[in-house]
Amino acid sequence: MDVKPCKSSWYVGASSLALLTFAAYFSTFQNLYIWDDDLYLTQNPYLNDFDGLKRLWFDVEAMLQYYPMVFSSFWIENKIWGLDPAGYHVTNVLIHCMNVVLLWRILVFLEIKGSWLAAAIFAIHPVQVESVAWITERKNLLSGFFLFLSLYSFLRFYKPVQPSESNIRKTKIWSIYGLSILLFLCALLSKTVTCTLPAIILLIFWWKENRICKEVVFLTIPFFVVGLCFAFLTAWLEKYHAGALGPDWDFSVLDRFLIAGRALWFYIGKLIFPSPLIFIYPRWIIDDSIWWQYVYPLAFLALICLFWLLRNRIGRGPLAGILFFSGTLFPALGFFNVYPMLFSFVADHFQYIACIGVIVIFSSGLVRVMDRLQPFLHWGVVISLLMLLGSLTWFQSHIYKNVFSLWTDTIKKNPGAWLAHNNLGVEYESLGKMSLAISSFETSLQYKPDFHMAHYNLGNIYKKLGKFKDSVSPYRKALEINPNYYQAHFNLGYAYQSLGQLGDSIESYEKALAINPGYFKAQFNLGNAYRDLGRLEEAMEIYEEARAVNSVFYVTHFNLGNTYRDLGRLEEAVESYKIALVSKPDHLLSLINMGNVLNQLNKNQLAVNALSRAIELSPDDTNARYSLGVVYAKTGQLEKARKAFEAILRLEPNDLKAKNELNKMR
Secondary structure (H helix, E strand, O other): OOOOOOHHHHHHHHHHHHHHHHHHHHHHHHOOOOOOHHHHHHOOHHHOOHHHHHHHHHOOOOOOOOOHHHHHHHHHHHHHHOOOHHHHHHHHHHHHHHHHHHHHHHHHHOOOOOHHHHHHHHHHOHHHHHHHHOHHHHHHHHHHHHHHHHHHHHHHHOOOOOOOOOOOOOOOOHHHHHHHHHHHHHHHOOOHHHHHHHHHHHHHHHHHHOOOOHHHHHHHHHHHHHHHHHHHHHHHHHHHOOOOOOHHHOOOHHHHHHHHHHHHHHHHHHHHOOOOOOOOOOOOOOOOOOHHHHHHHHHHHHHHHHHHHOHHHHOOHHHHHHHHHHHHHHHHOOOOOOHHHHOOOOOHHHHOOOHHHHHHHHHHHHHHHHOOOOHHHHHHHHHHHHHHHHHHHHHHHHOOOOHHHHHHHHHHHOOOOHHHHHHHHHHHHHOOOHHHHHHHHHHHHHHOOOOHHHHHHHHHHHHHOOOHHHHHHHHHHHHHHOOOOHHHHHHHHHHHHHOOOHHHHHHHHHHHHHHOOOOHHHHHHHHHHHHHOOOHHHHHHHHHHHHHHOOOOHHHHHHHHHHHHHOOOHHHHHHHHHHHHHHOOOOHHHHHHHHHHHHHOOOHHHHHHHHHHHHHHOOOOHHHHHHHHHHHHHOOOHHHHHHHHHHHHHHOOOOHHHHHHHHHOO
16 A cells, blocks of 8 residues: 555545545535634634734734634635635645645655555544534644644655664755744644644654654754743643633642543544544543552553563554654643543544554554455455445534534433533524523533533523523522623623612622623613612713723613713713714614703704604604604794694694693694
């Protein structure tokens, strides 16, 4: 299965890998968006304009993770085909296809037996579906692309030699070395797990040369420095920005050792027998007092020792492969807090690059065995293997068709996946299936009673149904678990306000604003609560703060105008109504109230203009006609006033106010 490095065989090998990849993932082109795609893409405000793109590059906290290369690719695609998911899925498959070809060329360059077969398995192994079919995992694909290019550039710059070969190397082209560093930086800006590249380079040189010369070590120092800087940044963001901090991540060093050992064997197991593949795997219970949990890490260490002892007999390749596998996985083995540890210690996409180490060991050994077979048997084994993997990948891809297929499949295979139950409930809620949503949230809480989001979502359902009293308890439970969840404080305040408990409502809104001072919704509703209590000065101050945060929401200006009016600050009231009408020119109440205030200010013609405009917008509105009649009567235009009041009685024959005004005029 090795392809000779001639031009024609290069095309044949690359084309066959590309066709194989596209055939296996063709069904993903019809898939829709799934989990986290909204955060990364469909509801990402930074993808709309150039200012957003600058924010993605120069603000490390703009998103939960600092991966500007990934978001830049989404930004560009958003300008080409908008939010059509097909384009993003095609791009994912295309990048994966390029990664497959790059991997093959690197393996050929390193003279690894079975290089084409290894690349083919990497292309269509079903554990890769999560990385390819999930748009958000563009970070895996893009980081892999730049990692392969960086590694290939470094190897072209400084090729490892066998001990039997001359140690005199050709003149180095330093621009290629600089290109390798630049590509490594691009990989880190796509996903920080690629920080292991310099260790991979040293491992390759040890494998090929049975030593690591000082020159290679010095050449990798810039890689290590840059990689460690990004690693520390990502670790900090995961803890203090993404929220990977608290009791759910509180593990001792020994616990993390047990998690890592079990995870390593888990990933090997999924490569050997990829069933069942689950989007969210069960989270293991780690207990350092249980003896058998030590078997996993000790057995893996024993495997490394065995390969070390046999290195002179079977070669250094198997040891290099298993060290590549474990070393590349190291950032995701549990030694560092990452947010997904909240619900699972493992995920298929974590081993997108790492699986190469095990695949190469397998494919190289298989080809050595098959070389002893007849050619038809040789090809029969290869074709059968690839057809099996391709079929599994094809069917696995359908699970990622949409959010419902994803979450229902996850729950079917892992009934205790509390996050899946919660997220399925969110989808039911969006479709208006409230009873199913309630059931999903309650099931989520059965498995994880301290999941604050499920409590919060349950409260939202009751709020939507108008059951404000029932929503109070879920919101309060959510806040007992996470007191800093300002959205829950806001919704609790809304529930209290709807129940007429204005004091409690104000307290909740103020807590929300203490956590997030710029939270406009809380400012606006707090102003309403103060106003309802008659605390007009405080309402005015809050409305003014809300207006500074969101200057285009016309209701804020309208409410502020009403507050100014009630405080006797009539000129300021008129200005607020005018600003409200700039944002919403057809806002009827702003026109009517402004007309009434202008009447109080004796600006009669302006009042007539405002009220006439209100009647044009809503000819059946009796309030506008009544106010206009009052203005006409005040200015002595009695005939016009009479017509205004008579028009009201034609619309509402029993309108007492209009009758009284007409009686006064007789």
